[in-house]
Amino acid sequence: MQLTRSVKHDPKQRLDEIIVKLRELNFRITPQRVAILRIFLNSQDHPSVEQVYAQVKADFPSTSLATVYKTVNLLKEVGEILEISFAGGGNRYDGIKPYPHPHLICTTCNKIMDSEIGLVDQIANELEQTSGYRIVSHQIEFFGTCPACQKK
Amino acid sequence: MQLTRSVKHDPKQRLDEIIVKLRELNFRITPQRVAILRIFLNSQDHPSVEQVYAQVKADFPSTSLATVYKTVNLLKEVGEILEISFAGGGNRYDGIKPYPHPHLICTTCNKIMDSEIGLVDQIANELEQTSGYRIVSHQIEFFGTCPACQKK
DNA sequence: TCTTTATAGATAATAATTGTCAACAATCGA
DNA sequence: TCGATTGTTGACAATTATTATCTATAAAGA
Numbered sequence: 416m417q418l419t420r421s422v423k424h425d426p427k428q429r430l431d432e433i434i435v436k437l438r439e440l441n442f443r444i445t446p447q448r449v450a451i452l453r454i455f456l457n458s459q460d461h462p463s464v465e466q467v468y469a470q471v472k473a474d475f476p477s478t479s480l481a482t483v484y485k486t487v488n489l490l491k492e493v494g495e496i497l498e499i500s501f502a503g504g505g506n507r508y509d510g511i512k513p514y515p516h517p518h519l520i521c522t523t524c525n526k527i528m529d530s531e532i533g534l535v536d537q538i539a540n541e542l543e544q545t546s547g548y549r550i551v552s553h554q555i556e557f558f559g560t561c562p563a564c565q566k567k
Numbered sequence: 568m569q570l571t572r573s574v575k576h577d578p579k580q581r582l583d584e585i586i587v588k589l590r591e592l593n594f595r596i597t598p599q600r601v602a603i604l605r606i607f608l609n610s611q612d613h614p615s616v617e618q619v620y621a622q623v624k625a626d627f628p629s630t631s632l633a634t635v636y637k638t639v640n641l642l643k644e645v646g647e648i649l650e651i652s653f654a655g656g657g658n659r660y661d662g663i664k665p666y667p668h669p670h671l672i673c674t675t676c677n678k679i680m681d682s683e684i685g686l687v688d689q690i691a692n693e694l695e696q697t698s699g700y701r702i703v704s705h706q707i708e709f710f711g712t713c714p715a716c717q718k719k
Numbered sequence: 720t721c722t723t724t725a726t727a728g729a730t731a732a733t734a735a736t737t738g739t740c741a742a743c744a745a746t747c748g749a
Numbered sequence: 750t751c752g753a754t755t756g757t758t759g760a761c762a763a764t765t766a767t768t769a770t771c772t773a774t775a776a777a778g779a
Contacts, residue, residue, distance in 0.1 A: 443725055443776050464766085479728040484767065501706060502652040505766060519700045530694055534686060539709060542682055547714035548671045554653060554708045557691060562699035595745050595756055616735085631759040636736065657735060
């Protein structure tokens with residue numbers, strides 16, 4: 416099992432690639448979709464649907480929240496954004512590394528930080544052997560306090 | 568950081584211990600709370616609030632869903648049940664091993680299986696060093712298909 | 720340009736959970 | 750054991766996050 420994959424992050428190139436992909440899958444390229452996609456490709460901070468909504472509305476005031484949700488689901492389904500879900504509030508999304516990877520989540524300010532752990536694939540393989548499950552994905556979140564919040 | 572702790576599982580003894588603990592914390596011991604606690608201490612299968620509700624109602628038909636939610640929150644706060652939350656449906660709970668530990672979740676039948684990974688504490692320690700976060704908890708879930716569902 | 724049909728936007732509906740509050744009952748002290 | 754105190758229950762309203770519905774619109778291909 417190989418869960419992770421490498422995606423070089425060049426927002427402009429990825430935007431073009433994703434547009435081609437969506438077109439191939441017979442989805443239409445609307446200005447709203449492009450705007451939302453751009454936001455994801457340029458956000459380092461794992462935005463929520465509500466945050467994306469606020470940003471799209473800045474340039475595109477008529478956009479509906481429902482459209483953001485639909486686009487988020489679409490991008491999730493084609494594998495171009497990753498959903499991060501945990502108790503307490505809405506889901507968060509990662510459009511830069513859209514494959515499962517561990518996160519460090521600050522329970523004070525809600526900041527989410529990426530972290531790569533090389534061992535994940537090995538652990539998943541071991542678990543497959545011992546449990547008989549066929550593992551296809553994972554969700555690994557560590558909760559605590561970020562350096563900035565520790566100082567307060 | 569030591570996230571895991573060992574809790575021997577003797578439902579009767581734990582019931583008594585938790586009751587003493589709740590009393591010490593000035594919470595009242597009501598029949599509803601005892602009934603719900605018993606259910607958690609005897610469920611191997613990570614029940615949802617709705618499932619617990621159905622079970623309590625069997626012996627105690629007047630119980631309200633709100634009471635189940637309130638009791639779940641209480642038990643969560645005093646650290647005697649673990650909340651397992653992931654996208655798609657309601658939270659699930661573990662009253663047998665109420666400390667963070669990895670799970671294998673079948674995306675077909677929703678069965679949740681426990682799994683111990685010795686490496687978790689080491690990984691958390693490493694992440695603390697490299698990130699500066701102070702880690703206090705984690706949530707590690709692997710998703711896939713359980714052996715039974717693979718056969719279908 | 721015209722036609723087809725997926726999509727956007729508005730809003731209703733749903734699901735899970737939390738808040739409110741009066742009646743009740745667990746606990747403690749006399 | 751009884752009575753007073755106050756935390757808890759149960760019923761239900763409210764909230765939050767998300768999805769479904771439906772009509773007008775606009776993207777894409779002929």
